[in-house]
Amino acid sequence: MSGTLYGIGLGPGDPELMTLKAARLIAGADVIAYPTLAGGTSFARAIAADHITAGTTEIVMDVPMTVDRAPAQAAYDTGATAIRAELDAGRDVVVLCEGDPFFYGSFMYLFARLKSDYAVEVVPGVTSVTTCAAAAGLPMAARNEVVTIIPAPQLVAQGALVPDESPTKVRQEADTLVIMKLGRHFDAVRTMISDAGLTEKAVYIERASTPDEVVLPLAEAPAKAPYFSMILIVKGADPWL
Template identity: 50%
Template sequence: MTGTLYGLGVGPGDPELITLKALRILKEAPVLAWPAPLEGDSLARSIAEPHLDGHHREIAIRMPMDVARFPAQQVYDTAAAEIAAELDAGNDVAVLCEGDPFFYGSFMYLFGRLAETYPVEVVPGVSSLMATAAASGAPLAARNDVLTVLPAPLEEAELVRRLKEIEAAAVIKVGRHLPKLRRALDAAGLSDAARYVGHATMGERQTVCPLTDYPEEKAPYFSMVLVHRRRDAWIDGRGQEEAGE
């Protein structure tokens, strides 16, 4: 009998947003694995830390954050081999995943290497998408609006093309791409419909404001820009006529 691999969504930052199921597995699994930059702390582990009692063996999956080198296949090969050894020994392994494991999460690369050989269970978590909407105090989309998720690393012309077509959008992976995103939003006529959310649910680090009021040229890694073409269409029926309702 081999162990089970768990892709454990631990939520966007607030330790209280871990689901009951994820918390149970976190406490029961003998082995934890977690992603981290080459240097520094792991956000996923820091979210789980208040719930840890010290009984786990831990596997650090350290990887470069440079887009040009990511995903670093050899890092995942090494981590998968280390995790497989634990699974072969009959030990369950919980891989801690920020937000949700399958929403642009690095867990997919471990899943791709191990799922055909070992039992795997993916435990969904509160995603950054839901957390930023809650932090911003506004719905992601209203009525029949189509919600589009756009990665900011897209080429500027592609961002402009897609933004011109959106009804509501969440732009992820903002970081150093913020100046390009601002230009794309201007070109699409949506700058005044964009809200910036940084470090959602992370206490005093959380920042929420209209994007036009955000003064920095770069955004932190954990940030998102939310856009709604009809602005506050969800308040008192505003925007219904524009939506054809």
């Protein structure tokens, strides 16, 4: 009888924003698995730390941060092999995932490799998106408003936030825009928002729910944005009344 693979969302960073279910599964786990980036510490493990019990086996996947994706995929191959050995021995494996496993998460790489052969349960988690809205005090979606979530690299590849006749017209139509993964695209994204006349409605949020949280009007944001940052633009004219 094989074990079950759990992909569990840990929430955005504050350990208290973990679900009761995630905390229970971590505490009861025989085996946990998580990625580290380029040999650094694991943010996921840090979020979960208070619930990990002595004697728990830990499978660490060291994922290189390279433009070429092959080395990262090789790391997930290696991790999947180690996880298979535990599952085949009848032990459940709990994979720790920042945020939500199926929302821009790396769990999908393990899921793709293992879903055909094992029982898999995904436990959703609080995402960085609504955490940023909470931190900014911005109701992000009301009634029939449309929300579009777009990673900055895709936005930049499309060239502009609000061109008249381009495919990115989408960005004009959404009532709320969430621009993720700013990183090295931050300058280009800021220019696009300015060109679209939306700077005054844009809020910059960094490391939401952690002790290092930053919430600023975009116009006052720092020059560099870390990976864990996003811009929220709530255009909705709805007075919420």
